[in-house]
Amino acid sequence: MATTIILILIIIGFISIVIYLWLRLQRLEKQKKYVENRLNTIQKGNNDIHLGTIETVLNPHLFKNILNSVQSHAYQTYFALDKLANILDYILYESKNRYVTPKEEIEFAKDLIEVNRIKLSPLFELTIKTKIDETASLYAQKVLAPLITIDLIENAFKHADLQSKDAYISIVFGFKDNVFTVTVSNKISPKASLKKEKSGIGNVTFEQRLDILYKGCYELERIIDDDAFIAHLKINLNEYKTKMLDSGR
Numbered sequence: 001m002a003t004t005i006i007l008i009l010i011i012i013g014f015i016s017i018v019i020y021l022w023l024r025l026q027r028l029e030k031q032k033k034y035v036e037n038r039l040n041t042i043q044k045g046n047n048d049i050h051l052g053t054i055e056t057v058l059n060p061h062l063f064k065n066i067l068n069s070v071q072s073h074a075y076q077t078y079f080a081l082d083k084l085a086n087i088l089d090y091i092l093y094e095s096k097n098r099y100v101t102p103k104e105e106i107e108f109a110k111d112l113i114e115v116n117r118i119k120l121s122p123l124f125e126l127t128i129k130t131k132i133d134e135t136a137s138l139y140a141q142k143v144l145a146p147l148i149t150i151d152l153i154e155n156a157f158k159h160a161d162l163q164s165k166d167a168y169i170s171i172v173f174g175f176k177d178n179v180f181t182v183t184v185s186n187k188i189s190p191k192a193s194l195k196k197e198k199s200g201i202g203n204v205t206f207e208q209r210l211d212i213l214y215k216g217c218y219e220l221e222r223i224i225d226d227d228a229f230i231a232h233l234k235i236n237l238n239e240y241k242t243k244m245l246d247s248g249r
Helices: 002-039 047-072 074-092 102-117 150-159 201-214 237-247
Strands: 125-132 168-176 179-187 218-225 228-236
Touching: 074 102, 102 125, 102 150, 102 168, 150 168, 150 179, 150 228, 179 237, 201 218, 228 237
Parallel strands: 125 168
Antiparallel strands: 168 179, 179 228, 218 228
């Protein structure tokens, strides 16, 4: 009897989560329609409009990848849905803001990594490290563009050699002296990636966002070292804030 009650409660809980996510999906669909309308304005040359369009158009693509991850391992669905709910909150609400705090962006990135983790075998080496100075003055201030970390993280999971016995992904977040850094390393897959129509758009829009927001205040490096691909992003938020103050923005 007790087992039956527990089972019923689990089923009810799962149904509640599904309904909750379905409602959020409806909101996301409305957001996609809004994006389509905004895309028509991208040629006007206004940087603010251009930036907003680039930031928002990434969201449906990100969400599709997340759902594929959840589907790949149904036995971990409850855990993945919990992380997915956090990601949806961030995408639907925080990403509409021009800036978020470095703390919020790092927490979002960690949830994104955990959802992607379910695609990996238990033997796959996934390392996440943080080198954070939480006392830094800008750590809790809204100075960082939302979703600025997803390009590097998604590329690692997309291009890593997930089947090799010595495969790995390493992700290190840093925040010291008001300088935000993220370094992502992965073993390169020997299998040639299939070329898709419109491939490479993600990298272009990512660099466009960096140039529009942080030009002169960031460094982006992509390095191939033997069989490893290393991407490193550094944003000096001190320089950026001084630049904004000088310009009166």
